Amino acid sequence: MKIFVDTAIIEEIKKAESWGILDGVTTNPSLIKKAVDSMEDISLEDYIVEILKTVDGPVSLEVAGSCYRDMVKEAKTLYDKFNDVNDNVVIKIPVNTYMEKGDDNFEGIRTIKTLSEEGIQVNCTLIMSSNQALMAAKAGAAYVSPFLGRIDDHLRHAMGLVKGEDYPKDIYYPEDIAQRVRDYKLMELLEDRTPDEVLYNDQEVMRIFDWGNDNGIYSGLDLIWSIQQIYEKYDFSTEVIAASIRNARQVRLCAEMGVDISTIPFNVIENMMVHYKTSEGMKAFCKDVVPEYREILKD
Numbered sequence: 386m387k388i389f390v391d392t393a394i395i396e397e398i399k400k401a402e403s404w405g406i407l408d409g410v411t412t413n414p415s416l417i418k419k420a421v422d423s424m425e426d427i428s429l430e431d432y433i434v435e436i437l438k439t440v441d442g443p444v445s446l447e448v449a450g451s452c453y454r455d456m457v458k459e460a461k462t463l464y465d466k467f468n469d470v471n472d473n474v475v476i477k478i479p480v481n482t483y484m485e486k487g488d489d490n491f492e493g494i495r496t497i498k499t500l501s502e503e504g505i506q507v508n509c510t511l512i513m514s515s516n517q518a519l520m521a522a523k524a525g526a527a528y529v530s531p532f533l534g535r536i537d538d539h540l541r542h543a544m545g546l547v548k549g550e551d552y553p554k555d556i557y558y559p560e561d562i563a564q565r566v567r568d569y570k571l572m573e574l575l576e577d578r579t580p581d582e583v584l585y586n587d588q589e590v591m592r593i594f595d596w597g598n599d600n601g602i603y604s605g606l607d608l609i610w611s612i613q614q615i616y617e618k619y620d621f622s623t624e625v626i627a628a629s630i631r632n633a634r635q636v637r638l639c640a641e642m643g644v645d646i647s648t649i650p651f652n653v654i655e656n657m658m659v660h661y662k663t664s665e666g667m668k669a670f671c672k673d674v675v676p677e678y679r680e681i682l683k684d
């Protein structure tokens with residue numbers, strides 16, 4: 386699995402690069418905003434150049450517009466301005482830029498088609514469904530970024546597992562427990578009813594059957610699995626970037642599923658290396674080193 390770092394903060398990118406495990410970088414307007422807040426004495430343009438020079442792998446830069454014409458224009462501007470630096474610019478295009486009534490749902494897809502035909506690599510972002518990923522691949526996207534953390538957020542709320550936004554962002558969404566809550570609710574509702582009542586008349590039961598899934602998708606990881614199935618069946622060359630990752634457990638599950646790429650926040654990459662039994666073992670090994678052994682280690 387390739388590892389990208391999901392940040393625009395140059396210190397984090399340089400650090401991850403120095404560890405020798407970094408394959409690329411993804412940014413978006415929110416991550417650039419965070420970086421700008423921490424920037425000193427450097428223009429944003431020079432800052433982006435530094436990011437591109439730091440990594441010998443794809444660096445995603447996102448457009449800001451939302452209609453086909455603006456997005457194609459901005460994509461070309463970004464590409465022309467920055468791709469010569471290290472030949473590693475990938476343009477991020479939102480899959481669906483719909484914001485107001487009357488907007489076209491396909492502005493993003495059309496943009497991807499045009500840019501891909503002109504040889505500009507596109508990372509199609511804000512993917513929340515397998516159908517969107519199918520469209521992006523058909524339009525020629527080099528990468529798609531399904532947002533697994535945000536799907537989990539959506540399901541948590543839909544199931545009433547959390548109230549408001551007030552829960553730790555890095556907490557793992559327990560898909561299996563959510564399904565058990567659903568089954569429990571169903572058992573409660575099914576009690577004292579005949580099969581006919583349940584099958585044909587009970588709206589509440591029908592509603593609970595739909596509970597805990599987003600059109601048949603049971604978690605962010607499930608969305609990624611579904612996209613992988615579709616791409617494999619039709620031999621699409623589009624690579625899947627697991628995005629909106631919030632914790633190390635999600636990274637492990639992505640790796641087990643054989644995801645092409647995970648784009649991971651810097652703090653989560655750090656967490657991937659931590660286990661208290663490793664620290665405990667390390668302390669014990671250091672304590673046990675005998676002088677004779679230390680002698681051998683000298684050159």
Ligand code: G3P
Pocket residue numbers: 391411413416530532534535628629630631648
């Ligand atoms: O890669 C997309 C990512 O930056 C969004 O993450 O945690 O805001 O959903 P998050």
